Amino acid sequence: MMARAQQIGVVIGLAIVAALTMLRADDPGIFKLIRGVTFDEYQRLLPRSFEPMPVRVVDIDEASLREFGQWPWPRDRLALLVDRLSQMGAAAIAFDVLFAEPDRLSPRTVVREVAGVDPLLAEKLPDNDEIFAGSIAGKPVVLGFGLSNEGSYRPPVKAGFAVTGESPISAPPVLRASTPLRPQLEANAAGLGHISLNPGNPSPVVRAVPLFLTDGEQLYPNLAIEALRVAQGVSTYVLSGAPDRAGIMTSAKIGDFVVPLTAVGELWLYVTPDRAERYISARQVLSGTGASPDVAAAINGSVIFVGTSAAGLQDIRVTALGENVPGVSLHAQAVEQILSGQFLSRPDWADGLEILTIAVLGCLLVVITTFVSPAVALVCGLLITAMALVASWLSFLHAGLLLDPLAPIVSGSITHFAATSFRILVIDRERREVRRAFGHYLSPSLLHRIEHNRDALRLGGDDRELTVMFVDVRNFTEMSERLAPTDVVAFLNTLLDALSRHVVANEGTLDKFIGDSIMAFWNAPVDVADHEAKAVRTALAMRETLAELNASDAFGFGPDQEVGIGIGIHTGIACVGNMGAKTRFNYSAVGDAVNVAARIESSCKEVGFDILISDSTARSVKGMALIDAGAIPLKGKSSRTKILAVLGDEQVAASREFAALNAVHRQLMQALHSHSKNTRKLMDTAKLRADEVLGGLVEFYRRIPSRTGHFRELSAGNEKSAADAEK
Structure with a gap:
């Protein structure tokens, strides 16, 4: 009776484990939120240390807006900004700014809107878009484009793609349409990259950035890696897909740098606390007296991102450290992270490992709780919890791996509680009844066997x-x-x-x-x-x-x-x-x-x-x-x-030496089977040929896992057998 109760307890426990495993496999939003918060805490405990890198943000900050007026600025001023940065030796200039509409402050546009003005006169006036386009021509300038829910426009791709493994073209998030750029700007830019940091993610925290988007036929790079590509002067991204399955991205090589990616082509951001050293005010670059030597030195050879930290322009994002930072700084941090080689990784097998952990540890807890004392089961549960936490933290600390410890812990706790409750309510009660009924008649060892009775294994x-x-x-x-x-x-x-x-x-x-x-x-x-x-x-x-x-x-x-x-x-x-x-x-x-x-x-x-x-x-x-x-x-x-x-x-079978040896051996075997009168003569001839072939084979077969001696033994043995047959 007790054995049946234990069986029922195991079945119920395994059913709970199966339900929890399927729930984790479905990965509802609450699981993703808890997992994200856990990884945020890891970064807060051990953030990436800030190191001076050739990456800077030219910030259109409040001071710049006070001096040069509200945003958007006329694009001839942006042309001046590009010229100044280029003169100071910027390796790449990336704009975290959309240039989808004509410059409304362009003199030509302003005059056209004045009633009664001769159109020919308007055409003679300068156009700021043309000035800006002329300024970026031939310079390492990367422009950004945004995502759109309307239309079907997709920007041209300035880079090539090479792929190793199966094609990852379907892996990244889908680009349905984008905001169109001004044609002359689009044509003259050295690179184009999307500026979306977490498309489709409802969380305000930016934890992973998609480095590529796809429309099913073409990949579109992110602004950060496009700036890194242009800065190195390379023309091609080298993408690695899974060796045996399409639609998975594992890494991207950008010039001299290899970036590990998630299966959908995302880079997990490993951020530093926001630092003033990362920023240069646009006002300092555009100053009439010219930039200071310190500013010029910081820009020289650096990847420059142009964006804004002004609160009114609403480009503020939340990092894993809980800081509110300008969105452009996250592009800069992505490049810093690539240059430093400090990466976080949540490999595609992490979900499978966590699901398997829930299933295996859950089954283990069910068995322990059912057949061992609750105290031992509790100790095992606490050990499992500690091991999960320690293993997850050590994986982050030493390898940058993001493994979720909470899902196995929560699932194990639920399983342990359910199995313990069933044991107290059913199994232990029946055991106590058995002991009361048979305790006076049976030895403790027999009682133990009754309590833990199981069927013999079938043969x-x-x-x-x-x-x-x-x-x-x-x-x-x-x-x-x-x-x-x-x-x-x-x-x-x-x-x-x-x-x-x-x-x-x-x-x-x-x-x-x-x-x-x-x-x-x-x-x-x-x-x-x-x-x-x-x-x-x-x-x-x-x-x-x-x-x-x-x-x-x-x-x-x-x-x-x-x-x-x-x-x-x-x-x-x-x-x-x-x-x-x-x-x-x-x-x-x-x-x-x-x-x-x-x-x-x-x-x-x-x-x-x-x-x-x-x-x-x-x-x-x-x-x-x-x-x-x-x-x-x-x-x-x-x-x-x-x-x-x-x-x-x-390899041996394909060699000329084996073909010669095999021919001799066949002659010997034919002689053995034929029993003809000419057997002795054929054997004498074959023996000469066999000696000749074997003499040349010795050195060849020493280099392969074979045993030359056996060839001679076989030939000699066959000769003797043939001779015996003739007799």
Whole structure:
């Protein structure tokens, strides 16, 4: 009864965990808000330290407006600003200003609006847009454009794009339309970039800036990175997409700088407290007496952003530090961050990790709370909370990773509360009833077993096609007689560890170690594509590893004693599953396929070669260097089993040397099978050719994981067999 109550408690707890996991996967707005606030707190605890960078904001501040009048200024004054900044050596001049309408203060525009004025006279007057366009021509000036919900205008793109990996064209936020720029300004600007800091984000806090927008066919850069591109004089952005999936952006290379991005092409801002050193008043640049030497030095070689901090112009944003700053300063901080190389990253696997953490820790808490005391469950919950907080903070501190600790903590707390409540209300009550009823009749150990009763695991298996491998050490009995038991164990540990790693690396299943032997199989418990080829590649890797171990005297036997192995591989139907007793069992395979593989391995001694495979395996191994090793009788089999020797992989099979050797070997095998009167003559001729070919092969096969000696042994063995057949 209690076991059933525990089962119900586990089911209810897991249902709660599943609901919380799906809620986190849906990621509602409240989760995003809490996550954002958490990351803000991390930045407040450890903000990016301000370092002097070649980045400045030319600020159209209150002092500038008092001296030169209200905004917008006539564009001939902006032309003068560009000329002054260019003369002082600005590397790039980026305007966080929209130039969508004609300059209403232009003399030509003003005169046109006066009634009765001759239009020809108006045309002779200067036009401020033309003056501004002429000023920016040939200079490193970047103009900004905004987003619009009307129309279909999209600005031209001044930069090229190169992509590595799959195309990320659909990753960034969508640009449906933008504010049109004045044609002559658009044409003469060295770069164009969007000035939107958090499009579509309802939060007033700017935490991440989209460096690109997309219309599905073209990417449009942000003002900050466009200014950085122009300042370096590069023409192309190099974007990295996911290697196996389109629509994901991982990083962008802008000249000499690589910027890690979120999957949608955003840069997480790592901000500093707002500093006066970042700003230069536009009044100082436009001063009639000229800029001071300090101002000129600050501008020389710097990326300059022109914007406004005047409160009335409503370009004030909130940073992760809770400060109200001009929007233009965030563009400047983005470039500072790129130049400093200090990045924050929330990789695309972060959501998956947090969802998995909720599921795994929730299930763990359900089990602990149900089957262990509430006190232990509470301690485990507190440890999990502490570990989540510490892991998240250390990830931020040392790697700049933004991992949310609150979602797992909140979900774990809810799960723990629900599971504990169910236990107190149901499970513990039933346990107390059992103890009251049977406490006088049963020992504490029996009571414990009653309270924690569970069904035994079922035994059984399934029939499926497997590729089975057996590996055995040659002359192990003789070797072990000469060694102390501890030396035998050390030898086996070294050898079996080195060889078995290749099984795991090639998606095989290590079944068991049988003394000096290894049994492994492929295609269970899950399907493995090309399992025959992977088994053969494992054997070749084992051969190479053993050669390296012998060459380095890893076993301590001395250079004159090499360790040899035999490997047998067969593909067939076997039964695989949990086998043994109800209290102790192993996942293993049995059947005719296993027996055949074991007997092929034992035939390596007779054939004189280290890797033999059956014909059923060879049919699925295309292109590898295989030679016919005949058909051998296997114990318990009425017919002979055709086997092949594995000389090497596809590279060996494609070599001219292997083709020559294979031709000689085929002649020898034909002579063996023909039993003709001319066998001896053919064998003598083939032997000469074999010696000639093998003489040239020695140096070639030393460079690949093969064993030249086996070629000579096979040829010699086949000659002897043919001679015996003739007799």
